[in-house]
Amino acid sequence: MDIRAVFFDLDGTLFTSTRGVAASTRKAIKELRQKGIFVGIATGRGPAFAMPLLEDLDMDFAVTYNGQYIFTPKEIIYDNPLDKKTLKKLMNYATQNHSDISLGTAHGVNGSGLLKFGETRLAGFLSGLLPNGTSGVARNGFKHVVRRILPQNSQLADEDEAIYQAMMVATHDETDKLQAEFPELLVTRSNPYSVDLIPVGVGKLQGIKRLGERFDFELNQVMCFGDSENDITMLAGSGYGIAMGNALPEVKKIATYITDTNNQDGIAKALAYYGLIRFSVEKDFISKDENFNKVKEFHKVMDGKSQEIPRVFPPMEAGFRAGFKIEEIVEFLYAATDDDDEKFENLVQQLHQDVDKAVAKVRSKAHEEDALTGQVDAMVDLLYFTYGSLVLAGVDPYEIFNAVHTANMGKIFPDGRPHFDPVTHKVLKPQDWEEKFAPENKIKKELDRQKRVAAKKTKNNS
Template structure:
């Protein structure tokens, strides 16, 4: 069937190893618009962390799936963007995680994300690195007090430290009966935590419903293990050539690497 919706990962997919956008993608998206095919970005990033990329690609009119699908928004350019889908972590589990980390792993940087806001307890080397990557500035506050006293929707927690310590944290949290939270290593030293119901696969299902499309009419592109469910679900799952072997096996086809304009080449070949 003809592809009528595209859902694409960002890092390692439309961005090359120097964080530059696929040079053929803006033209490809302009041509997609002529055929009324939405190009939707999906990432573990926050809304503000995706804003400049969405602006550069001129896709701000389309939905954007943030925090791996925990928050799907539209009209991101507006301070009052509209929410299509929102899954937040449970308050009791957040408080339990914060206690475990603060008491047992004090060197771990805790980053808490709510909508467009990024909260931290202190500015350490890890927070500085993340700020340099995202070009965003966190709000420094007491996280336990913030969660306890506010009805704050927490869409993601990001824990950063040395890989060995993050591996220990990962195992400790998995053993702590946090049934409604899921844990994912996006890097050896980055542990991402979202509601267990969150995935790019669920975001793709919701977007297909929003556009009144069959899943067979969708295409997804990605390069990492958290992309596998949406690669399998879409009518056409496209893995980047820089993806691990198991990720490639989950896709229907493999395109060029993120350094070879693999996304725009796949759009030209399979959609346009």
């Protein structure tokens, strides 16, 4: 079979629901490259988000902003800014209809915090925590990851920087109205909550065609993977359009082949089906650490599989994992202040300083260990520090850990599978989750029990 290039959509396709890239996918990309097959990204996200992935996965090129901005790690192949007149019209429409809007530039996304496609939990917290003296997140509370930034439409429209794509909050019911209002634009979407707006005649497929003209391959020599509405034209127009198992029904309908989900090695399985790579599933291992096994059980349900061979977290995925930990650190600090905003702000500012000190210390040290050893050493130290904090708090974590694990496993829906928010990728909770599984009351009861036992022991020993 004559496949010269393979392209992947990102969310719901290349990314698993926990925002990582499956080990099987990484191995598959490496094998494709070794066979001389081009590998690229085709996404509605921008180049600032895609570039680290190209470097991390050693890919050849990226079609970003739905075909509006195309590049390799070394050069820009094509860029097509939105017309200023159309952009002004969009800004006015958004203002009049009270719609959140964001504008995609070569360097990132400006505007509504609800629509910053390049933002993750990590980016949302670091943007408020890391730069010294700039934290405004503390005043808004750390209970919510999304930073609420109201768009300044007129200012955005007057920016000198080129705008390649507009993103606007809009339900499916609003799609036809938008398309009628802006016939010069293509209204497409990669999630149920917002639309991407680009010029008519542009799209992922056209972007791939431009790369084919540059790197000498035809569309019938291309295999594309996708799951959303903005992937339909790409899958239908390429030689082999592969729909993920988690794809929308309309995407599956036009696909050449339907593979497994993004959480169950769907990419590797499809590539193996067509004979482009070899793929096999490793047997699970069981740890002597029962708490580890419980968390592994959770991830196996959420991801559809488990990691069985030690591996290094690449920069982007390591960032996601660090972001999850940062949220809990901030929750820990907030709980220490008893709802006192001033004390909380002071602790956040101290955290800024601690991060700066840590960065300086890490940079000053010689790091002779390999990456996997360094990461595991740091993770186990974090675990040790966490146990140390529980020791200093005088708390036995055993029953509390079980309560949290039960609560997390309670996020499985009646269909036997986890559900994920299509925008934030956070695990969703079934309707009865708070009533049946929320762990806070169980944690409090267990802590009250431990305090009673401790008080009784103290009294008996006095």
